Amino acid sequence: MAIKNKYKIERKYINNSYARSREFIDDVRFLVAHETDNDTADADDHYRYFNGINFYASAHTFIDDDKILEIIPLNEKAWHVNYDKPKDNQLYGDDANDCAIGTELCRTGNFKKSYDRYVWYFAYLCHKFGLNPQHNIVSHKVLDPGRRFDPQSWLEPNGVSWNEFINDVQRYYDNWNGKVVDRDEQVKSEEIVWYLSRGDHNRLVGDLQRKLKKLGYYDGKIDNNFGPKTESAVKAFQKHEGLIQDGSYGPKTQAVMKNAKSKKKNKIGPSVIPYPGYHFELRSPQMHDDNVGRIQRALNNAAGHKVVEVDNYYGPNTANEVGEYQERHDLEPDKMVGPITWSTLF
Ligand SMILES: [Zn+2]
Known part of the structure; x- marks a missing residue:
């Protein structure tokens, strides 16, 4: 199967005069990446939500681990970036709502599956509208700084930096007519034993940091840099698994890590956020938190x-x-x- 056929796009358009403008976009000039900031609503939930609201907000497409759902036709405007913000005009010469497609990544389900669809869809849009993945994709965070943090607010906790996202889109974009390679299969056939320890700086360290993060031992940056923070994360993992705590990553640690389970508890059902332990009330100066x-x-x-x-x-x-x-x-x-x-x- 060719990459361009890897996923199908579902189109189920909302019919709501607030969320759906029915005003036309003349020329799609760039793409805005969003995430929904909602742990429990999938693509269909967002369809229902935006079909029922009575204010001006929307995005063209919602992507979860099961589907890519366009709820507004791509030649119509959606309301996904605040008009008052100047950054879209500075970067692209117009307001995002008037000339950009807004795509939302849902938080529900399997991140890897949703993310792969999200990456693929951006490559699809770049081909469709003749856009360059390196220059014509922007995060909501950049357009509305200080107020919005998406989609990094969901990519980064899942171990994906903005640059990695763009490079992943580029890879699909470049290989659009190439064959689909299952990433898990590929990793299996290329599996090698390697040693990593403090002072190392390479891509494999980044893979290790991502793994440690996923398992709940590391909360630092994915910077490919084996520093003290990575070392103590490896030690914590070794301690938890009853290995020798030498803080370096060799075949034994690697073998155990391959089958290790996350330290974090699985999220099941609606997430409950624990009370932080202080009262929120109107005071001067105002509480900022x-x-x-x-x-x-x-x-x-x-x-x-x-x-x-x-x-x-x-x-x-x-x-x-x-x-x-x-x-x-x-x-x-x-x-x-x-x-x-x-x-x-x-
Ligand atoms: Zn957003």
Whole structure:
């Protein structure tokens, strides 16, 4: 099978005058990469969601581990980047909504499968619109800095850097008419024994860091650099597996690691976010914390539309919205988030 035929694209268009503009894109000039920031909704869930909203937001395509779903025709505009932001104009001479395709990676299911479809789809779009993977793909994070972090917010925790993503798209793009090679098969046939230790700097170290990260022993950067952090991650792995803790990666460690199970607990069902242990309330100076952003996102999700800016500050709007949320949920409307409000929100 040729790579260009590896996946099929499903088209099921929404019919909602807010999310679907029915205004035409004259000329697709670039592609915006997004992720949904939602642990439980797959592509079909997003189709249903955007078919029912009453505000202006959308993206063309949602990709999960099972399907590539276009919910808005690619010759129509979608609302996936804020018009006020100047970066798209600086880079490409126009607003993203008016001349770019927005593609969302879903978090549900198997990352590897979803990611492969995501990469393939970007290669497909580059061919379709005559675009260059190195120059015409941009992250939402770059277009809306400080407010949006996608899709790196989902790629990086899964061990994929932005550059690796672009290179993966390039590989599919370059081999579009070539044969599909199953990556797992390929790795098996090329399996070799190697030794890595502190001071090494090469691609194999990056593979090791990715593996350690996946297993839950490493939370540093994937930088191909075997430094102290990588060394202590290897030691922790060796300790956990009852191996000699020499901090270097040789055949024995490699053999054990091949069949090792993740230290992290498997996520099953809706994710519960533990209460961070402090009260959120309106104060001066305002509390600034990632957890405030979580609360703000949860308030927006609960309301079904944007009621507060997600800026990580516990300001008056956020406090008022917390109060309204509490009233709607029969909680004491004290506009503070303690353990009870937190556990209701999450
Ligand atoms: Zn986005």
